[in-house]
Amino acid sequence: MKIVIINSGSSSIKYQLIKMPANEVICSGLIDRIGLETSNLSYETKENRIEEIMSIPNHKEGLKKVAQLLLDEKVGVIKSTSEIEAVGHRVVHGGSTFTHTVIINKEVKEKIEKLFDLAPLHNPANLEGINVAEEIFENAKQIAVFDTAFHQTIPVVAHKYAIPNKLLTENKIRVYGFHGTSHKYVSEQAILYLRDNLKIKASKIISIHLGNGCSMTAVKDGKSIDHTLGFAPMNGLIMGTRCGDIDQSIIFYMVNSLGYTLDEVNTLLQKQSGMLGLTGFSDLRDIEANAEKGNKDCQLALAMNAYRIKKYIGSYAAALNGLDAIVFTAGIGENSSYIRKLVCTDMDYFGIELDDAKNNIRSKTIREINTKNSKTKILIIPTNEEEEIAKQVHELLLS
Template sequence: MKIVIINSGSSSIKYQLIDMPVNEVICSGMIDRIGLESSNLSYVTDSVKIEESLPIANHKIGLKKIAQLLMDEKIGVIKSTKEIQAVGHRVVHGGSAFSNTVIINEEIKAKIKQLIELAPLHNPANLEGIIVAEEIFADARQIAVFDTAFHQTIPVVAHKYAVPNFLLTENKVRVYGFHGTSHKYVSENAIQFLKANGVEDTSKIITIHLGNGCSMTAIKDGKSIDHTLGFGPMNGLIMGTRCGDVDQSVIFYLVKTLGYTVDEVNTMLQKQSGMLGLTGYSDLRDIESNAEKGNADCQLALAMNAYRIKKFIGSYTAVLNGLDAIVFTAGIGENSSYIRKLVCTDMDYFGLELDQAKNEIRSKEMREINTPSSKTKILVIPTNEEIEIANQVYNLLLN
């Protein structure tokens, strides 16, 4: 069964064509920096590797470019869209309506659209991906896999807010959690890796997903028990354009005293804050480059970013009552040795000892970057949300 996986992020599209159930990746690639002056595109098969920079204004243009490459006469991997039996879509927010993978119909699309207010940077891109895929792969089943599903195991003591009870019972206001496919994938791989390397206790793990969007999950016995993102994907860690945790009083001050409208505040906190608000750049590669050149704003922003991560490591170690391993993943977590170093510095109390040489190695392989004497394992595990989505799509259609 050939399945196309479309993972539309806030500023990127990752895609893979996978032959199931053997998990053979026929083609893979991504487009990032969507909406900026110059976007990056990659397209990789066994015999072809293309990397180019070109303007991609929005997700619709990006998805159509991907489809053209898949069916290109010279470098394509399919002759017709009829070869594709299913398209799996990552959808960020499923609210209380979705706790499982579902086949997409008009009712499902309407519910995803209703949830846009809870994930304004993501659900619109996810829905656009579905609509475009329905046009391009008209004969395929369209399947939605929700980021929130993995976090359904978060107990009520962690997912309930200290607000009037009716907001949960009637309006479903609670912590939902996000990046679930990523956290599920890397945590399962971490447990397998640790056991294969003779580690007996793998019950207490913190996964750290760092990209344009960022989140951390406390995982006990393979299940999510707490998570940094909540009702929407805006709180917790400092992100590319999102503020992360902020005192609610700031919002009231912006509206009542400074005269901002609610919509203006929402735009500010979602699209103009985070690393962009602190430095003028949303891409960490630009921020690290300028920090190395002495840019004080960039240096401070990186320190703030790592400081926030360290705070949650401490918090989640308390929740887990111990710590066996931390896992870095996603674009920044996998590639930024600088961020990993900042996070792991002065963390001796938690048993974290970073091997500086191992940390500097760039690799697409799962690896351990702690010293031999480190009590807590430090892992870098490339996430593969597409494989996780493909497995869920295949299992749904199989049953």
């Protein structure tokens, strides 16, 4: 069974063509910096690798480019779209409606659209991916895998807000959690690693997903018990354009005293804040490059970013009542030695001791970057949301 996996992030598209159940990756690639003049495109098969810099204004144009490459006479891997039996889509927000992987139909799409306001940077891109895939792979089953599903195990003491009860029971306002596909994949990989290397059966892990969107999950014995993102993917850590945690009274002050409309506040906090608001750049590679050149705003923003992560490590170590490992994953988590060093400095109280030499090694495999004396393992585990999505799609179609 050939399955195309489409993982649309807020400014990126990761994609793979996977043959199941062998879990054979036929091709893979990434488009990032979508919306900028210098979007990066990569496409890789066993025989070919293509890397291009071009302007990709939106997700629709990006997905059309992916389809062109899959069907290309020279570098393509399929001769007809009829070879594709299923397309698996990562969908960020499933609300209280979707707790499991589902086959997409008109009703499912309508419900995904109703959740736009809760994930305005993601669900529209996810639905766009579904609509374009339906046009391109018209004979394939379209399947949705929801980021919120992994976090259904968060206990009520952690997922309920201290607001009137009816807002949970009637309006389903609660912590939902996001990046669940990634957190599920890397935490399972971490558990296997700890069992094989340390013979640890029970496990207390903090998974740190750092990309343009960022989140952390406390994972106890394989189950999510707390998470930094809440009702919508906006709070918690400092992100590319999102502010993360903020005193909600600031919103009322901006509206009542500074004359902002609610729509303007929403746009500011979602699309003009975070690292972009602090530095003028939304891509961490640009921020790190300018920080190294002495840009004070960029240096401070990176320090603030790391400080927020450290605060949550302390919080989740308390919630877990211990800590076996922290896991860095996703684009920034896997590739930024700068951020990892800032996060792991002065964390010896938690048994976290970073080995600088190991931290600077680039690799695509699971690896430790802690010292031999570190009581807590510091792991880099490349996330593979596409593999996790393919597994869930295949299981659904066989059920």
